[in-house]
Structures are given as structure tokens and as C-alpha cells.
Amino acid sequence: MEVFMDANDLTVVFTLYPGFTGLDLVGPHEVLVRCGSRCLFAAVSLEPVASERGLRVLPDVTFADCPQADVLFVPGGPGQTPAMNDEALIAFLARQSAAARRTVSVCTGALLLAQAGVLRGRRATTHWLAMRQLGRLGALPTRERVVWDGPVVSGAGVSAGIDLALALVAELRGPETAQRIQLAIEYDPRPPFDAGAPDKAPPAIVEELRQASRFQPQTDL
Amino acid sequence: MEVFMDANDLTVVFTLYPGFTGLDLVGPHEVLVRCGSRCLFAAVSLEPVASERGLRVLPDVTFADCPQADVLFVPGGPGQTPAMNDEALIAFLARQSAAARRTVSVCTGALLLAQAGVLRGRRATTHWLAMRQLGRLGALPTRERVVWDGPVVSGAGVSAGIDLALALVAELRGPETAQRIQLAIEYDPRPPFDAGAPDKAPPAIVEELRQASRFQPQTDL
Numbered sequence: 001m002e003v004f005m006d007a008n009d010l011t012v013v014f015t016l017y018p019g020f021t022g023l024d025l026v027g028p029h030e031v032l033v034r035c036g037s038r039c040l041f042a043a044v045s046l047e048p049v050a051s052e053r054g055l056r057v058l059p060d061v062t063f064a065d066c067p068q069a070d071v072l073f074v075p076g077g078p079g080q081t082p083a084m085n086d087e088a089l090i091a092f093l094a095r096q097s098a099a100a101r102r103t104v105s106v107c108t109g110a111l112l113l114a115q116a117g118v119l120r121g122r123r124a125t126t127h128w129l130a131m132r133q134l135g136r137l138g139a140l141p142t143r144e145r146v147v148w149d150g151p152v153v154s155g156a157g158v159s160a161g162i163d164l165a166l167a168l169v170a171e172l173r174g175p176e177t178a179q180r181i182q183l184a185i186e187y188d189p190r191p192p193f194d195a196g197a198p199d200k201a202p203p204a205i206v207e208e209l210r211q212a213s214r215f216q217p218q219t220d221l
Numbered sequence: 222m223e224v225f226m227d228a229n230d231l232t233v234v235f236t237l238y239p240g241f242t243g244l245d246l247v248g249p250h251e252v253l254v255r256c257g258s259r260c261l262f263a264a265v266s267l268e269p270v271a272s273e274r275g276l277r278v279l280p281d282v283t284f285a286d287c288p289q290a291d292v293l294f295v296p297g298g299p300g301q302t303p304a305m306n307d308e309a310l311i312a313f314l315a316r317q318s319a320a321a322r323r324t325v326s327v328c329t330g331a332l333l334l335a336q337a338g339v340l341r342g343r344r345a346t347t348h349w350l351a352m353r354q355l356g357r358l359g360a361l362p363t364r365e366r367v368v369w370d371g372p373v374v375s376g377a378g379v380s381a382g383i384d385l386a387l388a389l390v391a392e393l394r395g396p397e398t399a400q401r402i403q404l405a406i407e408y409d410p411r412p413p414f415d416a417g418a419p420d421k422a423p424p425a426i427v428e429e430l431r432q433a434s435r436f437q438p439q440t441d442l
Contacts, residue, residue, distance in 0.1 A: 023251035023383075023406060026276065030244035030379065033274040041276075048269075048279050053254040055247065055262075056279035058269050107407075128407060145411045157407025158251070162244075162380065167413045179416035180426050185244060186328075186349060186378025188417030189410035190366045192388045195400035196409030205401050 010037040010172065013069035013096065015109075016049040016059055017089055019079015023158050024106040025057070028073060031165035034181045035173045042066040044088050052078045063092040071168070072100040076107025076127060076158070081214055083112055090116045097151075102168065105154045106161035113152070114139050122149040127157035128198050129213040159196075162187065231258040231393065234290035234317065236330075237270040237280055238310055240300020244379050245327040246278070249294060252386035255402045256394050263287040265309050273299045284313040292389070293321040297328025297348060297379070302435060304333055311337045318372075323389065326375045327382035334373070335360050343370040348378035349419050350434040380417075383408065 012032050014025060033039045043049050043059035050056045061067075074093060083089055093116035097103040105113050110126040113119050114137035124139040125131075125147040135141045146164045147154045155164035166187070170178035195201035233253050235246060254260045264270050264280035271277045282288075295314060304310055314337035318324040326334050331347040334340050335358035345360040346352075346368040356362045367385045368375045376385035387408070391399035416422035 021251070022247045026243045026247035029274075029276060030242070039275060053250075054260060054281070055250060058277035058279065060275070145409070157405075159383065159406050159408040159410065163411050163413060170413060175414065176423075176426065179414050179422055180429065182412060182414055182416045183419065183422040183426055183430060184378070185380050186417055187380040187410075187412055188366070188421065189380065189408075189412065190384050191403060191408055191410065192384060192391060193396065193400050193403055194409075195403045196407055198404065200409065201400055201404040202397075205397065205404055208401065209404060 008036055008038045010035070010070045011067055012037045012039045012071040012073060013066055014039065014041045015072070015074045015089070015093065016041055016043040016057060017079050017083045017086065018050055019052045019077050019082070020049070020075045021077035021107060021158055022051040022053065022055040024075030024077060024109065024161055025051075027159060027162040028104070028106060028165035030185060031162060031169060031181055032071070032073075034184065035169045035177055037071070040066065042092070044086075063088055066092070066096070068099050069096050070101045071104060071172075072096045072102070073104045074106075074109035074112050075161070076105070076109040076111070078214065080108040080111055084115050093118065101151065102172075103152050104164065104168065106164060107155070107157045110134055110139065110154045111137060113154075118152060122152055123147050124149065124152065124154040125156050126154065129209065130215050133215045229257055229259045231256070231291045232288055233258045233260045233292040233294060234287060235260065235262045236293070236295045236310070236314065237262055237264040237278060238300050238304045238307065239271055240273045240298050240303070241270070241296045242298035242328060242379055243272040243274065243276040245296030245298060245330065245382055246272075248380065248383040249325070249327060249386035251406060252383060252390060252402055253292065253294075255405065256390045256398055258292070261287065263313070265307075284309055287313070287317070289320050290317050291322045292325060292393075293317045293323070294325045295330035295333050296382070297326070297330040297332070299435065301329040301332055305336050314339065322372065323393075324373050325385065325389065327385065328376070328378045331355055331360065331375045332358060334375075339373060343373055344368050345370065345373065345375040346377050347375065350430065351436050354436045
């Protein structure tokens with residue numbers, strides 16, 4: 001659905017790296033691109049970037065050529081672990097966030113912001129399995145779906161990015177614009193189960209995911 | 222999050238066409254790719270396909286070379302209008318759906334399935350602004366978030382695809398797998414507003430979207 005907002009006076013930059021999680025990126029993009037913003041996908045080169053599961057996205061701009069973001073966005077995903085040592089990526093996040101109006105992460109994207117020094121002493125959230133790791137990196141882990149601290153907004157795992165993006169649009173453009181986008185994307189969620197958080201899912205399933213987590217210790221929560 | 226399912230015995234084909242809506246595609250992909258399936262993006266050629274709003278995705282396979290889908294998926298988006306006359310696309314949907322175990326649409330993807338003859342006399346849903354159009358094409362429009370009729374599963378607008386995909390995984394792989402995926406993507410939605418359906422959003426916003434709809438008459442609901 002078209003939304004009536006022609007003033008593309010906000011530049012939103014979506015950071016790409018190999019092994020990002022598709023929905024971390026596209027949920028917020030679907031919302032933010034409808035609020036009268038110029039949205040750019042940025043990566044180290046213009047080669048396609050593959051998600052953890054085979055979604056290949058073409059960047060619009062390289063880190064080197066990227067204009068200053070008003071909103072800097074970083075998704076999470078299994079690729080976050082190797083990306084912690086990706087100097088070009090981490091330097092890009094540090095440099096851009098220094099002048100961005102809002103710096104935004106979803107899921108384990110928060111760990112990348114922490115690595116870039118953006119979360120030192122700040123309240124932030126991440127995927128439920130990565131909360132302790134976030135604390136080790138100097139942030140103040142906070143178990144909420146969306147956490148605001150100064151210019152930084154962080155979301156919990158994967159799908160939390162949609163809720164985050166609507167809240168961010170409400171802040172940047174007003175609640176009516178956010179509601180208009182919510183109606184356009186018919187975001188009236190009806191999950192068929194109530195298993196979307198570790199205190200709601202069957203304990204055996206929680207334990208199974210914990211054992212498989214890439215974050216140690218496996219009791220991390 | 223990794224999910225434990227190695228049996229890639231299901232082939233899920235995601236149909237791409239210019240002007241698709243990003244979240245229509247990536248929400249269900251994020252869920253279905255975690256249930257032990259081989260997921261392929263198919264398009265008329267291997268050139269990148271741009272969403273309505275600048276998300277450029279690389280196809281894995283052409284329509285001509287695509288293996289038979291167990292689950293055939295088609296997203297909606299503004300590109301659906303010109304795609305109604307795209308003979309290669311419509312023939313692909315008709316051919317694949319004839320042997321698919323499940324044929325799935327999100328949002329105005331249902332109109333493409335209707336055009337391909339897949340929805341004749343079947344209950345189906347679509348974006349709230351396109352319900353009447355769906356009826357004109359021979360389906361039985363049904364105002365629910367996810368509608369099942371025989372081998373066809375249809376979802377309402379955009380974000381409904383996530384709910385649909387979880388329900389589909391529950392059917393194909395059992396409820397535990399669906400719950401495991403729901404927890405992995407932390408799908409415990411908390412929209413900041415309750416404006417995701419036309420009977421909930423402020424009437425002025427409903428009217429604004431109705432006036433801007435590409436479907437006529439503008440009172441279509």
C-alpha cells in the first residue's frame with residue numbers, strides 16, 4: 001500500500017554482512033521505507049550479500065561511499081559472530097553512529113554495536129539467547145522487546161524489528177504515520193501458538209535452543 | 222537460531238516478480254527455511270528482482286528450470302497489477318500449483334493465483350483493500366487472517382505471512398517445530414498501536430488508504 005509521505009528527508013542505512021537474518025532486515029525495512037525516507041542497503045562492496053539462509057540481497061552503496069545516515073540500522077544473525085572481527089564493518093558502524101540521529105539494532109545486531117563501542121554503559125536488548133554476551137561487551141542488558149537509550153534503539157530477536165520500526169516511525173514522524181503503515185501492512189498479528197518467548201514456550205523447546213546456541217555458557221539467558 | 226531439522230525433503234519455491242512486497246516474501250521465508258526445507262527463489266530470469274521499494278533479491282532458478290515445488294509461494298505487492306498480464310509468471314503458477322502439495326499466497330499474491338485459475342470457487346483471503354477484486358476473479362473472499370481451502374492457503378496483507386507460515390509448518394512438520402521456530406525468531410509480537418485492521422484503525426486513516434488504493438471502486442472492502 002502506498003503511504004502519503006513525499007518528504008524523503010531521512011536517510012536510513014541498512015547495514016549488510018554475510019549471514020544476516022533476513023527478517024531482521026526486511027521487517028524494519030518494510031516499515032521504515034514507507035515513512036518518507038531514502039533507504040539504502042550498505043555493504044563492504046556492491047556484490048550480493050547472502051543471509052544465513054540463502055536470501056541474496058544487492059547492496060546500493062559501499063561502506064566507503066555511503067552518505068551519512070540519519071538512522072543507522074544493523075540486523076543480527078549467525079554471521080554476527082565472524083562479523084565481530086570485520087574491521088571495515090565495525091569501523092563503519094562506529095563512524096556512522098557518531099553522527100546518526102538514531103542507531104538501531106535488531107537481535108544480535110546489538111553485539112555488533114557493542115563491539116563498535118556504541119553501547120558502552122547503555123541499556124540495550126538482543127535475542128534472548130545473547131543477553132549475557134551483550135553484558136560482557138559492556139552494555140546493560142535489558143529484557144524488553146524494544147529498548148531506548150539516548151540515540152540508540154535496540155530490539156529483541158528477529159521479529160521484534162517490526163515492533164521497533166513502528167515505534168521509531170511514531171517517534172520520527174508521529175503516531176498517525178505509524179498507524180497508517182501498520183494498517184497498510186495489516187500488522188494485526190495472530191500467532192498460531194504462544195511460544196514466542198522463553199517464559200512462554202514449552203521448557204523442552206527452550207532447552208533445545210539453549211543447547212544449540214552459539215553463545216556460551218549454554219545456560220545464557 | 223539453528224533449528225534441528227536436517228531432512229530437506231520439502232522443496233519450497235518462492236515466486237519473484239518486479240514490485241513484490243519485501244515482507245510478504247521474507248516473513249514466510251524466514252519461517253519456512255527453518256523447517257528442514259530446500260527453499261528456492263524463482264523468477265523469469267536470473268537477473269535481480271526489485272521489490273516495490275528497492276529491495277533487490279537474486280533468484281536461484283528460472284521458471285523454466287525450477288523443480289516441482291512441494292510448497293509453491295507467491296507474495297503480493299503493487300507489482301501484482303502488471304503481473305496479471307505476465308504470461309510466463311501466470312503459466313508458472315498454474316503449472317506448479319497443479320502438482321504442489323500446498324499453494325500459498327500472501328496479500329495480493331492471491332489475485333495472481335486467481336488469475337492462474339487456482340482459486341476458482343475456493344475460499345481465500347488477501348489484503349483488506351483487495352477483497353472485492355478477489356471475488357471478481359472467481360474466488361470466495363473470506364475475511365480471516367489465514368484461510369485454508371484444500372491445497373490452497375492464503376494470508377491477509379503483508380505481515381499475515383508470518384502467522385500463515387507458522388501454521389503451515391505446524392501442519393507439515395508438527396506443532397513443536399512451529400513453536401521452536403516461533404521461539405527462535407522471538408515472535409511474541411507487541412505492536413505499539415492497535416491499528417492493524419480496518420475495524421481497529423482510526424477511520425480517517427482507513428479512508429485515506431482506501432482513497433489511495435489501486436483497486437476500484439475505492440469503497441472496496
